[in-house]
Amino acid sequence: MEPINRFNSDVERGKYVSFAVKYILANGEDIQKSIDGLFDEERKRWISRKLRGSEHPDIEWLKLSSSNEVLREAVWNVFRYRAINLKVCCDAYAADLGMGCKDFYNTIATALPSSKVNLPNGSECSLFDTLKLVRDQLAHANDPKHRSDRERLGISDVRSFLLTKVRFFDDGLDKRLASYDLCSQNIQGELYLHSGVDYENGSFSFYEILEQEICNAINAYDAIRSGTFNDEAECIEKGFWRPVSFVK
Numbered sequence: 001m002e003p004i005n006r007f008n009s010d011v012e013r014g015k016y017v018s019f020a021v022k023y024i025l026a027n028g029e030d031i032q033k034s035i036d037g038l039f040d041e042e043r044k045r046w047i048s049r050k051l052r053g054s055e056h057p058d059i060e061w062l063k064l065s066s067s068n069e070v071l072r073e074a075v076w077n078v079f080r081y082r083a084i085n086l087k088v089c090c091d092a093y094a095a096d097l098g099m100g101c102k103d104f105y106n107t108i109a110t111a112l113p114s115s116k117v118n119l120p121n122g123s124e125c126s127l128f129d130t131l132k133l134v135r136d137q138l139a140h141a142n143d144p145k146h147r148s149d150r151e152r153l154g155i156s157d158v159r160s161f162l163l164t165k166v167r168f169f170d171d172g173l174d175k176r177l178a179s180y181d182l183c184s185q186n187i188q189g190e191l192y193l194h195s196g197v198d199y200e201n202g203s204f205s206f207y208e209i210l211e212q213e214i215c216n217a218i219n220a221y222d223a224i225r226s227g228t229f230n231d232e233a234e235c236i237e238k239g240f241w242r243p244v245s246f247v248k
Helices: 003-026 028-035 040-047 067-096 101-111 127-139 144-153 158-162 185-193 206-225 232-237
Strands: 116-118 124-126 165-170 176-179 200-205
Touching: 003 028, 003 067, 003 206, 028 067, 067 101, 067 127, 067 158, 067 206, 101 127, 101 206, 116 127, 116 206, 124 127, 127 144, 127 158, 127 206, 144 158, 158 206, 165 185, 165 206, 176 185, 200 206, 206 232
Parallel strands: none
Antiparallel strands: 116 124, 165 176, 165 200
């Protein structure tokens, strides 16, 4: 399998964990009953038989008191896993090309100078530096040496950072806009101008924007590397690479 195909497949498979959220939404009533102890007697009968493999008689709800809390925790765990998996996929793509991670990320930054993102604190950072800083926070949150990473990202905790709401607009042609102002006048203006035309519009988490931009960047870099396009400018001209622009 070609490295870019492996990368895209691995990222897509990493999204399968998102189905857990749909399950919770569809079974919220039963989850609430379980939290409330309505299945305790039935659970005792499970304990009387030998469990199979990693089977567990029931989920331990810890301090969660409602199915909505379960949903919130599931959403967070989905994004946490996807962020770590995305970093693994990027590193694996570099390895498939026979490149060390440092050389790869330096190369892609040179090939795609627009591969940057505006952070919630207003600063600008490379897409891949942002992902690495996020991954380090998730894997080494209690390590004091990563305190500077939190300062660079402008965050007190990585959870609120990744789940920050972002308004997004994409006309499918040449405008891909994002804003931390959910009532952005710039995006409202585009919606007015594109009335009656198909477009993508909605509120997403910062992580979803970051994930999409990184995947787009990897695919654009691969197209340049393989000779499909000469450089970033041609990718943009042909509509293959359309980096998102953050607006007020």
